[in-house]
Amino acid sequence: MEVLPVAVPxxxxxxxxxxxxxxxxxxxxxxxxxxxxxxAAAALPALADRSxxxxxxRxxxxxxxxSAAEVIAAADAETALGVPRLTGELARTAYQLRAFADVVDEGGFLDVxxxxxxxxxxxxxxxDLRRYKIPLGVVAVYAASNFPLAFSVPGGDTASALAAGCPVVVKAHPDHPATSALCAELLRRAAVEAGLPADTVVLVHGFEAGVALVSHPLVAAAGFTGSIPGGRALFDAAAARPRPIPFxxxxxxxxxxxxxAAAAAERAEQIGAGLAGSFTLGNGQFCTKPGLVLAPAGDDGDRLVAALTGAAAExxxxxxxxGRMRENFLKGVAARAALPGVSVPVGPGEGDDEAGRTxxxxxxxxxxxxxxxxGAYDLLLEECFGPLTVVVRYAGDAELAAVLDRLPGNLTxxxxxxxxxxAQDGGTAAALLTRLSALAGRVLVNGWPTGVAVAPAQHHGGPYPATTSTSTSVGATxxxxxxxxxAYQDTPQALLPLELRDANPLGVPRRVDGVR
Amino acid sequence: MEVLPVAVPxxxxxxxxxxxxxxxxxxxxxxxxxxxxxxAAAALPALADRSxxxxxxRxxxxxxxxSAAEVIAAADAETALGVPRLTGELARTAYQLRAFADVVDEGGFLDVxxxxxxxxxxxxxxxDLRRYKIPLGVVAVYAASNFPLAFSVPGGDTASALAAGCPVVVKAHPDHPATSALCAELLRRAAVEAGLPADTVVLVHGFEAGVALVSHPLVAAAGFTGSIPGGRALFDAAAARPRPIPFxxxxxxxxxxxxxAAAAAERAEQIGAGLAGSFTLGNGQFCTKPGLVLAPAGDDGDRLVAALTGAAAExxxxxxxxGRMRENFLKGVAARAALPGVSVPVGPGEGDDEAGRTxxxxxxxxxxxxxxxxGAYDLLLEECFGPLTVVVRYAGDAELAAVLDRLPGNLTxxxxxxxxxxAQDGGTAAALLTRLSALAGRVLVNGWPTGVAVAPAQHHGGPYPATTSTSTSVGATxxxxxxxxxAYQDTPQALLPLELRDANPLGVPRRVDGVR
Known part of the structure; x- marks a missing residue:
């Protein structure tokens, strides 16, 4: 007797x-x-045309x-991120789609x-040797919870994969399925209007679908934004395939x-207030939230902490x-606060709304x-998703260096x-930046890491576990x-891709006999 | 009681x-x-200086x-590849080292x-965002059996890793340990003469050492040339690390x-003779040996086979x-020849030398x-290392397409x-090349894949199992x-790496505000 699968809503x-x-x-x-x-795989040939x-x-x-009003309303209803933030995120997402269109038009990414x-x-x-880059095939995209647009269905993974000429199957995040469905419909409509099959972008729902996707023989690569356990499980599955794929x-x-110490002496209050603004931005739900802040012991560090207390309390x-994230946040805070010697100047915890959701x-x-x-304090070196940061007071360079030596890889x-x-060339600050560059994919001076500009020079990635590869998920690259x-060897002009012919009819940037 | 390890010679x-x-x-x-x-890791900072x-x-x-005479003599004694071939390989290896020096000097690889x-x-x-590339850290190189120089201790993996600024630990191939030791000494001497620690390059011997290497926490990436089972086991180990590394x-x-059909009609004899030269080159021990040749059924294909028979018999x-490779070759030939319907026009097998080694x-x-x-014929789709090729006769486009659909990934x-x-733009040949580009990293027309030119446009890699990544092991890239x-964000000029400062004191190629 055949058992029919029960549809899971x-x-x-x-x-x-x-x-x-x-x-x-x-x-x-x-x-x-x-x-x-x-x-999706059937749409691959149609994407060969860069125009x-x-x-x-576009x-x-x-x-x-x-469709901004409808999309933002759906996203706000599902994520509670608020209309102003989502309005900005939609603008960023549209900008990013167009930025990748510019990348496609320019053609430098072909690396001819x-x-x-x-x-x-x-x-x-x-x-005679002529080399350029071709699309890998169908890309599986695993959408993020915290950016229902910019890192989800119409986000950077999808945009960059389509720009590369790869059809996309997106696994919707369960925290915003309605927004995902809306956006997938828009992308599919855009595909048809561009003369492509609607299935250039396909949406799937559910945990099991995500697992099946990374193991599918026709999936050629995957992009993921999410937690360490979830991402690592999918990375492991991608590596264990008969034919492993990039994840x-x-x-x-x-x-x-x-x-x-010098920064604290000069700007303790400003830094404390800036930190409060950064770690609470978007309710602490940014991948780039500053989660560990090394501040000097002593009076200047005390002033920084006092300013942080004032701002964080407000x-x-x-x-x-x-709800699961809320539970994990509360548990994570409690476990960290319970460590001996850890103090709680401003207690993160349950809000006081009637629904018990904040x-x-x-x-x-x-x-x-x-x-x-x-030891037990390793817990402080793990990300705690939500509006929490940990200030670590250090007395002298040796203590600072010892903590830096224990840090895992980071985005920033x-x-x-x-x-x-x-202002000092070759001094201690330069050495500090070199040390930080070994820990992260983006190094900032006198700023805050939240906010990831969409720009050609951006690098949003870093040593594991920040990223499972050496790549970026934001920016042109x-x-x-x-x-x-x-590479094509000794291939007649008529049989070469247009980008590789001597006449360069498409005008792509090239390096010919060593000359750019 | 402590058990002292026994030294394994x-x-x-x-x-x-x-x-x-x-x-x-x-x-x-x-x-x-x-x-x-x-x-090796301790040598990393000293390698930061590109000069x-x-x-x-160099x-x-x-x-x-x-040291050419000594190195070639050792390599010939251990590999039997012959002095002429090894003389060429040494020249190629030296050329490759200098080509990577040119890449380092030019600086375009920094992708500023x-x-x-x-x-x-x-x-x-x-x-303000400024991005370039930095070395990953210690690179583990697993040397190949079949190129004791060009893909071994002083070969492309080592040269490219050093060019990138990464110290190298090379696992010697057991087929040429004396050559490996000689070359490692030369590289270490070159390091010292350049003002670097000798341990910029370190040699290790033995299977267990190779396994330990890929799991070492300070190893940041690995390069390997070898068999599918060996390479896959190391790939799996690299992926299973707490912090996975690129392999x-x-x-x-x-x-x-x-x-x-047209090629066979025009040049059957020439193609048959060319094939014989290519698949027997270096005794069939090239990664790029043509192992499967799709030739048309019918008279023209018969002429090709006849020419191949004549040349191969000579x-x-x-x-x-x-000895293990010899045994595997003989077994592999026998298993393939035993398949029903497979004929053996020129029987590969044991030579007639007294030592029983050919x-x-x-x-x-x-x-x-x-x-x-x-089915059973899948065996013909697996590489058989040594001087064997398999000609597959096809009757019509459908049969050709069906075989192409079954092929794994390839280097060429x-x-x-x-x-x-x-000469025909957009015709069947163009479609064939597009099909072949999906199967391989290098596509050739009217040539033979043996011989891999060291050139900026070279790509020596391809879909799995040809390569475990999308990278090349030969050529500038x-x-x-x-x-x-x-990426550095809002970083004062004095603290930026020289390559990222406005003045560009090192004169590296850059893309600034969208302009190259």
């Missing part, structure tokens, strides 16, 4: 009440995932803007290198901040993205010497420096994740 | 006799591997040339992108060749790199329809085309494997 939930809002659909079955990947990709990306940006034949080359004659996961980051309680921001203080060796690392330090090089 | 063996030549040293113990990696790296690479090339701050940027103001492995390749027996080159013929579905794929086909980007 996918609910949109209001995190402000914990109540189900609407049934968005059903979880994608294994058979449906297979069909989704095959349909079509560019049209798709069209998607336009449709997103046209042409070496003409050289029969006189030493030690042996050289054939570009952004998993977690502590985003350490070092405040030097921060308003907020709703986290879902949390209050707050921070802890620990001693650097407690973190210098492996920040130094707050005194004016003289910042994010496109590199979905490409592989192919 | 490392022997240099003469493959022409199977006899031990000399004891080179002992297998590296776990403790010695740890010390080797730590010593020192360039000096190291110095190593010079020392290799100065600078975006100045733009307070007026939409949708939000943009900070760039070149594992195996069938290097399919497609001969179209090929002389030769000694393989070691093998005779030969080839098999199979029918495309037998390979079209999964080759098309032999008729003159009209080669091989350096990309050992780097990761770091």
């Amino acid at each position: 996918v609910w949109s939930v209001d995190p402000r009440t914990g109540k189900q809002r609407a049934e968005v659909g059903t979880e994608t079955t294994a058979g449906e995932v297979d069909a989704a990947v095959r349909a 079509v990709r560019s049209r798709l990306l 069209g998607a940006a336009g449709l997103l803007e046209d 290198i042409i070496d003409h034949a050289d029969p006189a080359a030493q030690p042996i004659p050289r054939p 570009h996961g952004e998993l977690g980051s502590l985003n350490p901040v070092v405040v030097t 921060a308003r309680p907020g709703v986290l993205l879902d 949390v209050r921001p707050g921070y802890l203080v620990a001693e650097a010497r407690d973190l210098a060796g492996a 690392a920040t130094a707050h420096l005194g004016a003289d330090e910042a 994010a496109i590199e994740r979905w490409l592989r090089p192919v | 490392v022997w240099s063996v003469d493959p022409r006799t199977g006899k031990q030549r000399a004891e080179v040293g002992t297998e590296t113990t776990a403790g010695e591997v740890d010390a080797a990696v730590r010593a 020192v790296r360039s000096r190291l690479l 110095g190593a090339a010079g020392l290799l040339e100065d 992108i600078i975006d100045h701050a733009d307070p007026a940027a939409q949708p939000i103001p943009r900070p 760039h492995g070149e594992l195996g390749s069938l290097n399919p060749v497609v001969v179209t 090929a002389r027996p030769g000694v393989l790199l070691d 093998v005779r080159p030969g080839y098999l013929v199979a029918e495309a329809r037998d390979l079209a579905g999964a 794929a080759t098309a032999h085309l008729g003159a009209d086909e080669a 091989a350096i990309e494997r050992w780097l990761r980007p770091v």
Whole structure:
């Protein structure tokens, strides 16, 4: 007797009440995932034309803007991130889609290198070699909880994969399925309007669908933004395939901040207030939230902490993205606060709303010497998602260095420096930045890591567990994740891709016989 | 009672006799591997200066040339590859070291992108962002059996890693430990002469040392050239680490060749003779040996096979790199020849030398329809290391397409085309090349894949199992494997790496505000 699978409903939930809002659909079955990947794979040849990709990306940006009110309302109802933040996120997402269209049009990402034949080359004659990059195939995108637009269905992974010429199957995040469905429809409409199959972008729902996706033979690469356990499980599955695939996961980051003695002496109050603004931004739900702040012991550090206390105490309680995150946040705070010697100047914890859905921001203080060796204090070196930061007081360079030596990889690392330090070539501050560059993919001076500019020079990635690869998920070079090089040897002009022909009819940037 | 480890001797063996030549040293113990990696890691800061790296690479090339007679004699005694071939390989290896020195000097590999701050940027103001690439850390290199120089201790993996600024720990291949020790000494001397620690390059011996290396916490990436089982085991170990590392492995390749009906009609004899030359080159021990040749059924294909028979029958027996390879070759040939319908026009097998160490080159013929579905004939789709190729006769495009659909990933794929086909834009030959580009990292027309030119546009890599990543192990872009980007945000000029300062004192190529 055949057992028919029971359709599992996918609910949109209001995190402000914990109540189900609407049934968005059903979880994608294994058979449906297979069909989704095959349909997406069939769109690959149509994406070979770069002008079509560019049209798709610009069209998607336009449709997103046209539907802004509806999309933002859905996202706010599902995430409680608020209309102002989501309005900004939508603008950023549309900007990012267009930025990748510009990347596609410019063509530099193809990395064209042409070496003409050289029969006189030493030690042996050289054939004609022409190399550029081609799309890998279907890309699986795992959407993030904390950016329902910019790191989800229409976000950077999708935009960069489409820019590279790869069809995309997105696994919706369960915290915003209605927003995901809306955005997927817009992307699919943009595909059709650009002359592409609708299945250039396909949406799937459900945990099992996500697991099936990374193991599908026709999936050629994956992009992920989320937790360390979830991301690592998928990374492991990607590596264990008969044919392993690249898995570009952004998993977690502590985003350490070092405040030097000179910086504290000069700007303790400003730094304390700035830190409060940064770690509470978006209710502490940014990948780049500063989670560990190394502040000097002594009076100047005390002033910093006092300013932080003042500002953090004024921060308003907020709703986290879902109930499980709220529970994990409260547990994580309690476990950290229970460590001997850890003090709680502003207690993070449950808010006082009637529905019992909010949390209050707050921070802890620990001693650097407690973190210098492996042990229970390792917990302070793990990310705690939500509005918590930990200030670690250090007495002298040795204590600071000992804590830095224990840090895992990060998306960002920040130094707050005194004016003289910042102006000195080859001094202690330069050595500190070199040390921080070994810990992170982005190094900041006198700023805050929250906020990730979409720009060609951006790098949003870092040593594991920040990222499972050496790639970025934001900025122009994010496109590199979905490409592989192919070289053509001694191939007649008529058979070469247009980008590799001598006449360069598409006008792409190239390096020919060593000359750019 | 403490059990002292017994030192396991490392022997240099003469493959022409199977006899031990000399004891080179002992297998590296776990403790010695740890010390080797730590010593190499200590050399990392000294490699930060690009001019020192360039000096190291040029110095190593010079020392290799100065010691050519000794190195070639050792390599020939251990590998039986012959003095002419090894003389060429040494020249190629020295050329490659200098080519990477040029890459280091030019600085384009740093991928510098600078975006100045733009307070007026939409949708939000943009900070100052400057990005370049930094070395990953200690690189583990696993040397190949079949290129004792060009893909071993002083080969492309080592050269590109040093060029990137990464110290290297090389695991010697057991087939040429004496050559490895000689070359390691030359590299270490070049390091010292360049002002670097000798431990910038460290050599280790033994299977267990190789396993320990890929799991060492301070090893940041690995390069490998070898078999699928060995490479996959190390790839799996690299992925399973608490902190996974990139593993760039070149594992195996069938290097399919497609001969179209038109090509066979025009040049059957020439193609048959060319194939014989290519698959027997270096006794069939090239990663790029054409192992599967799709030739048309019918008279023209018959002429090709006849020419191949004539040329292959004249090929002389030769000694393989070691006794195990010889045994595997003979077993592999026998298993393939035993498949129903597979014929043996020129039987590969044991040579007739007194020592019983040689093998005779030969080839098999199979029918495309037998390979079209999964089953016993899958064996023909696996690489057989040594002087064997398999000609698969196809009747029509459908049979050809069916075999291509079953092929794994490859380093190369080759098309032999008729003159009209080669001149036709957008025709069947163009479609064939597109199909082949999905199967391989290098596509050739009317040539043979053996011989991999060291050139900026080269790509020596391909879909799994050809490579475990999307990278190349030959050519200028091989350096990309050992780097990761770091972005600096709002960092004062005095604290920026020189390559990122406005004045560009080192004159590196950069992309500034969108302009190259």
